[in-house]
Amino acid sequence: MEKTNKSLKKTLIAFIIFLIVVGIWKPLALVYGIQRGGLYSLIGLPLALILGIVGILNLAHGDFLTLGLYIGYIFFNSWSIDPLISMAPLFFILFGLGMVIYSILIRRVLKAGHLNQLLLTFGISMIIIELIKIIWTTRPRSVYTSYASSSVTLGNMSIGMYEFIYPAMAIAVLVILQLFLKKTRLGQAASAVGQNPKGAEIVGINTNVVYLVVFSIAFGIIGVAASVMLPRTPVFPLSGNPYTLKSFALVAMAGLGNLNGILIGGITLGVAEAIVQSIPGYEGWSDVVFFGILIAVILLNAYRRPES
Amino acid sequence: MLEIRNLNVKYGKIQVIWDFSIDIKSGEAVGLFGPNGAGKTTLINAIIGLVKPESGKIIFENKSLVGLETHKIIRAGIAVVPQERELFPFMTVEENLRLGSAYIPVAKNRVEENLEFVFTIFPILKERRKQKAGTLSGGQQRMLAIGRGLMANPKFLILDEPSLGLQPSLVIELFQKLKEIKKTGMSIFLTEQNVKQGLKIIDRGYVIENGRIVMDDSSINLAKSEYIQKSYLGV
Numbered sequence: 001m002e003k004t005n006k007s008l009k010k011t012l013i014a015f016i017i018f019l020i021v022v023g024i025w026k027p028l029a030l031v032y033g034i035q036r037g038g039l040y041s042l043i044g045l046p047l048a049l050i051l052g053i054v055g056i057l058n059l060a061h062g063d064f065l066t067l068g069l070y071i072g073y074i075f076f077n078s079w080s081i082d083p084l085i086s087m088a089p090l091f092f093i094l095f096g097l098g099m100v101i102y103s104i105l106i107r108r109v110l111k112a113g114h115l116n117q118l119l120l121t122f123g124i125s126m127i128i129i130e131l132i133k134i135i136w137t138t139r140p141r142s143v144y145t146s147y148a149s150s151s152v153t154l155g156n157m158s159i160g161m162y163e164f165i166y167p168a169m170a171i172a173v174l175v176i177l178q179l180f181l182k183k184t185r186l187g188q189a190a191s192a193v194g195q196n197p198k199g200a201e202i203v204g205i206n207t208n209v210v211y212l213v214v215f216s217i218a219f220g221i222i223g224v225a226a227s228v229m230l231p232r233t234p235v236f237p238l239s240g241n242p243y244t245l246k247s248f249a250l251v252a253m254a255g256l257g258n259l260n261g262i263l264i265g266g267i268t269l270g271v272a273e274a275i276v277q278s279i280p281g282y283e284g285w286s287d288v289v290f291f292g293i294l295i296a297v298i299l300l301n302a303y304r305r306p307e308s
Numbered sequence: 309m310l311e312i313r314n315l316n317v318k319y320g321k322i323q324v325i326w327d328f329s330i331d332i333k334s335g336e337a338v339g340l341f342g343p344n345g346a347g348k349t350t351l352i353n354a355i356i357g358l359v360k361p362e363s364g365k366i367i368f369e370n371k372s373l374v375g376l377e378t379h380k381i382i383r384a385g386i387a388v389v390p391q392e393r394e395l396f397p398f399m400t401v402e403e404n405l406r407l408g409s410a411y412i413p414v415a416k417n418r419v420e421e422n423l424e425f426v427f428t429i430f431p432i433l434k435e436r437r438k439q440k441a442g443t444l445s446g447g448q449q450r451m452l453a454i455g456r457g458l459m460a461n462p463k464f465l466i467l468d469e470p471s472l473g474l475q476p477s478l479v480i481e482l483f484q485k486l487k488e489i490k491k492t493g494m495s496i497f498l499t500e501q502n503v504k505q506g507l508k509i510i511d512r513g514y515v516i517e518n519g520r521i522v523m524d525d526s527s528i529n530l531a532k533s534e535y536i537q538k539s540y541l542g543v
Contacts, residue, residue, distance in 0.1 A: 185410065192396050192407055199394035201378040203456065204411035
């Protein structure tokens, strides 16, 4: 336990030093990076939750995010409900969708092996994308809110204010999740299932109920992420798709079951991306850096812990 | 208390348990001995619902267990200490123990009392209560797994090869502890390869080979039996 605490402290210190150095060198990149990294973390958390506890890699993760964006758009367009207010109904709509998807599809592949699980969620992803194209066409849509473009000028920098909601929400969701997992009966059962599903059954935990609830909560969080993104994100059939891979990258970087690591990793990757994009002429390299850092971290972890 | 009638278990096309019948009464300690691959663990998995039997009956306190989900069987009063221990490695010893009671109707209001009981039987667990289960030694993990099983206030305790992978001095200590547990009146069902130690705590024993019962007698008679002495005690 001391060892993990020590390595956590080391990671945290390295993380803070990294942020300070970037802050002195490229303050704007730091701000952008924290904002964007916050969004990555917020979207990555539900994927981490499902992968860590249910053990399913949901390749349709980003497409459910797209679906959330469209539902938020409908709320705004048809009933002029502000995205930040429709966050609550969106949470419950996606929560319900999660229950349905789990009950009719995911539950059947829990013991089916990884390839079948990947094929299933990949299929769901394609169905969602094509359904969205049929229902809403490929025309991009957007939501205009007055507050989304507010900015503040510091010295010679102009900083968008709205995007600070991403890291704020990521932290809020993380804290609530940790409280749920540590303090509630169901949450403790979920942690137990995440660490050892067979052991959990042996102490009398109904793993199927745990899977259902965790899967649905994760979907609810996707709904929250969608409504938070909506004021600053164009809505089209592939809006959410790239986030599947980025979220998976974050989980791979943080390690299974390490929810705090999602926040640290997300912000690190966000800042690294922002630095690259701040160099004129090299904007297109940001994805290379994103996945380059990912590979480096995984290699480092593998090297540091050869026994596991 | 537990009654198994004509049980057949198959993995795919391979039959592991053949026409197996056994009877365990309340307060009795029964052993199941046999070599590797005889079907001991499969039998336990069938009792706790991890494997579906092909045919046959498993009845616990007049209630059929066949087809029930594992957590329901456990909540009915059967605790199991699996060979692989199946602990929660990133939780502390105390958290592991508390989880043993938390989801069992009869145990969840007696957590503190149960903890006290487990700590008197295994004082080492009290010393290590704040340590992560994954960092314990093999012997300590075994004790934690038994402790976690006891936390459920079971009427019936199943132990799958408790001596496996332990050094000889620890094995003797462990069976000493099991004797103490037996005194509380709990029914115990034990599978073992270490027949010599196993015979010390059981009342009756069965010998299983290739999925079939080949012997069935009291522990005293088993210890005297020429077959057991030759095949299992190396006398």
